[in-house]
Amino acid sequence: MxxxxxxxxxxxxxxxxxxxxxxxxxxxxxxxxxxxxxxxxxxxxxxxxxxxxxxxNYFSLEKNENAQNYFDAAGAAKTIQYEKLIPYVKDQLLDLNSNPKGNPYVGQDQIGANKFIINKVKVLNHRWIIADYSDGEIWGEVLLKYFVNDDQTISFEVIQSLLYQKQ
Missing domain, CATH: 1.20.5 (Single alpha-helices involved in coiled-coils or other helix-helix interfaces)
Incomplete structure (x- = not known):
């Protein structure tokens, strides 16, 4: 067993x-x-x-070699590094938000009590910028043309601006 x-x-x-x-x-x-x-x-x-x-990022200065070459052309009198230009352009545009009537490059007049200020900026190429702006209640976008002047200042020009409807 x-x-x-x-x-x-x-x-x-x-x-x-x-x-x-x-x-x-x-x-x-x-x-x-x-x-x-x-x-x-x-x-x-x-x-x-x-x-x-x-x-x-296809439409951005960081990835567009043709736009980069505009600032680094062989026949150019001066060379600008686009890596330093992008934050400089953004800062110059955002500094205009301190204007008492709002940023003048949103392409809109002040509608209510609040002023329009630019929130986000994207440098598309060597000539254009797209930006998002709002007054806290109304939102919009603006397409800007920018120029680098001889004295290294930046000048802006509004191409088109639009406002979204309030929801």
Missing amino acids: KKSLLLYAVILLALFNVYTYMFLSKEVEFEQQRYEKTTKKLKDSLNSMTTKLTDA
């Missing part, structure tokens, strides 16, 4: 070990497959976001 009980215990133990080995090996394979799928999804997502970012 002891021998048969011992034999049953050994067989049961062997079956249990085989079952545990198979379960754990399948679990490792499953986890590896899940890891590979997740990694593939993340890489695809990263590639998709990189493509979207590249498309979004």
Whole structure:
């Protein structure tokens, strides 16, 4: 009886070990497959976001070599580094927000009690800027033309401005 009980215990133990080995090996394979799928999804997502970012930055001075060459042309009397020009242009435009009647380059007169100020600025190329402005209640966008003068000052000109309807 002891021998048969011992034999049953050994067989049961062997079956249990085989079952545990198979379960754990399948679990490792499953986890590896899940890891590979997740990694593939993340890489695809990263590639998709990189493509979207590249498309979004297509119209920007940072990515437009033709616009950059305008400031660094071989026949130009002076060279301007666009990396330093972009923040300088943005600062010059945003400094005009301190005007008591609002920023004069939003293309809109003051409507209510609040003045229009520019919130966000994107330098599109060597000549154009797009900006978002608001008075806290009404929002709009403006397309500006900018020029770098000989004395390194920036002058702006409103091309088109629009206001969104109040919601």
